[in-house]
Amino acid sequence: MTAPARPRTSEQLIRAEEPVLAHNYHPLPVVVARAEGSWVEDVEGNRYLDMLAGYSALNFGHRHPALVEAAHRQLDRLTLTSRAFHNDRLAEFAERLAELTGMDMVLPMNTGAEAVESGIKVARKWAYDVKGVPEGRATIVVAAENFHGRTTTIVGFSTDETARAGFGPFTPGFKVVPYNDLAALEAAVDDTTAAVLLEPIQGEAGVIVPDDGYLAGVRELTRRAGCLFVADEIQSGLGRTGRTLAVEHEGVVPDVLLLGKALGGGIVPVSAVVARREVLGVLRPGEHGSTFGGNPLAAAVGTAVVELLETGGFQRRAAELGVLLREGLTDLIGRGVTGFRARGLWAGVDVDPALGTGREISERLMREGVLVKDTHGSTIRLAPPLTITAEELRSALGALEKVLG
Numbered sequence: 574m575t576a577p578a579r580p581r582t583s584e585q586l587i588r589a590e591e592p593v594l595a596h597n598y599h600p601l602p603v604v605v606a607r608a609e610g611s612w613v614e615d616v617e618g619n620r621y622l623d624m625l626a627g628y629s630a631l632n633f634g635h636r637h638p639a640l641v642e643a644a645h646r647q648l649d650r651l652t653l654t655s656r657a658f659h660n661d662r663l664a665e666f667a668e669r670l671a672e673l674t675g676m677d678m679v680l681p682m683n684t685g686a687e688a689v690e691s692g693i694k695v696a697r698k699w700a701y702d703v704k705g706v707p708e709g710r711a712t713i714v715v716a717a718e719n720f721h722g723r724t725t726t727i728v729g730f731s732t733d734e735t736a737r738a739g740f741g742p743f744t745p746g747f748k749v750v751p752y753n754d755l756a757a758l759e760a761a762v763d764d765t766t767a768a769v770l771l772e773p774i775q776g777e778a779g780v781i782v783p784d785d786g787y788l789a790g791v792r793e794l795t796r797r798a799g800c801l802f803v804a805d806e807i808q809s810g811l812g813r814t815g816r817t818l819a820v821e822h823e824g825v826v827p828d829v830l831l832l833g834k835a836l837g838g839g840i841v842p843v844s845a846v847v848a849r850r851e852v853l854g855v856l857r858p859g860e861h862g863s864t865f866g867g868n869p870l871a872a873a874v875g876t877a878v879v880e881l882l883e884t885g886g887f888q889r890r891a892a893e894l895g896v897l898l899r900e901g902l903t904d905l906i907g908r909g910v911t912g913f914r915a916r917g918l919w920a921g922v923d924v925d926p927a928l929g930t931g932r933e934i935s936e937r938l939m940r941e942g943v944l945v946k947d948t949h950g951s952t953i954r955l956a957p958p959l960t961i962t963a964e965e966l967r968s969a970l971g972a973l974e975k976v977l978g
């Protein structure tokens with residue numbers, strides 16, 4: 574028997590990563606060992622309020638009891654079949670997710686980027702099979718400052734040089750237009766357009782909320798042009814903004830929804846393309862797939878997630894506590910905060926650059942026991958678990974006030 578490894582300190586663990594882990598991230602210097610609800614604890618037992626929530630993958634908090642129970646129950650029964658066979662959990666997951674989102678069909682995948690890639694493939698296939706675009710000519714219109722994931726096709730239409738540089742050549746067939754600009758979108762859409770692919774709120778760009786009427790305008794324009802509206806709700810969806818979907822704030826129903834992150838309850842990667850039958854129905858056996866997509870463990874956890882959302886309680890909480898978040902941030906305007914954008918329990922906060930970069934502010938907040946993530950320059954993003962209490966939220970805002978003071 575090998576002797577158990579001696580426990581290592583946070584500092585030792587951070588140092589140990591350096592030679593053996595690819596340097597594609599620059600994490601805050603905190604090593605999390607345990608978590609529950611809105612709180613995480615490091616190796617030394619220090620507690621931090623998690624105001625990032627796994628980029629919204631932890632909308633229901635860490636280890637939500639109903640989700641952990643669903644996972645445990647399934648772990649003891651069946652974890653993977655591959656789609657070569659049916660499994661007894663997938664039908665219910667698809668039925669309930671379709672019902673929750675008001676759509677007809679579900680294509681289960683794993684990560685967000687896979688859902689986006691799958692959405693792109695489905696939109697192109699639809700363009701050739703249904704719309705009649707000549708083979709090889711389909712285009713997809715996307716927005717500047719987008720973030721849809723990290724595959725080569727997706728970074729190919731990113732406007733962030735750090736995400737792109739050194740990774741070409743890229744997949745052709747994408748047109749980039751400014752976000753929140755209907756005239757630019759209208760000019761870019763033509764007979765070859767398969768879809769317009771957008772985030773209803775641009776998360777990584779700094780929680781950019783478009784003007785009222787933009788999403789409704791995109792819906793109207795895509796309907797008139799006879800192309801699909803594909804909404805990437807991987808970060809904005811599943812309760813974060815105070816509604817099940819961010820598009821609901823404008824009463825908009827897209828043709829295709831891309832979901833991920835919180836769909837796996839912070840336990841397993843679960844993503845999905847959800848759409849009307851005329852769209853997802855274009856896929857035939859053998860044309861697309863994933864070994865893990867739709868596995869029974871993912872389906873069991875995903876079903877439990879949908880069950881939590883069916884109550885409407887998390888959406889209500891996000892809307893109600895969102896008012897508190899907005900009030901707290903408004904109070905800080907002129908006192909270190911130069912501006913912010915918020916919807917539900919999600920905010921991009923611009924800090925006076927004279928007070929530090931977003932990274933420096935994040936490090937100071939970490940020392941106050943609050944974990945956040947910077948986006949660009951002096952912008953930080955707040956996206957706590959939707960289980961956070963009003964008191965915890967106030968304490969996070971208090972910590973922000975302190976580090977800016």
Ligand SMILES: Cc1ncc(COP(=O)(O)O)c(C=O)c1O
Pocket residue numbers: 628684685686687689720721722723772776777805806807808809833834
């Ligand atoms: C809107 C959006 N789409 C797609 C992705 C990619 O998801 P994943 O990291 O699971 O591939 C993200 C991740 O941040 C996202 O915010």
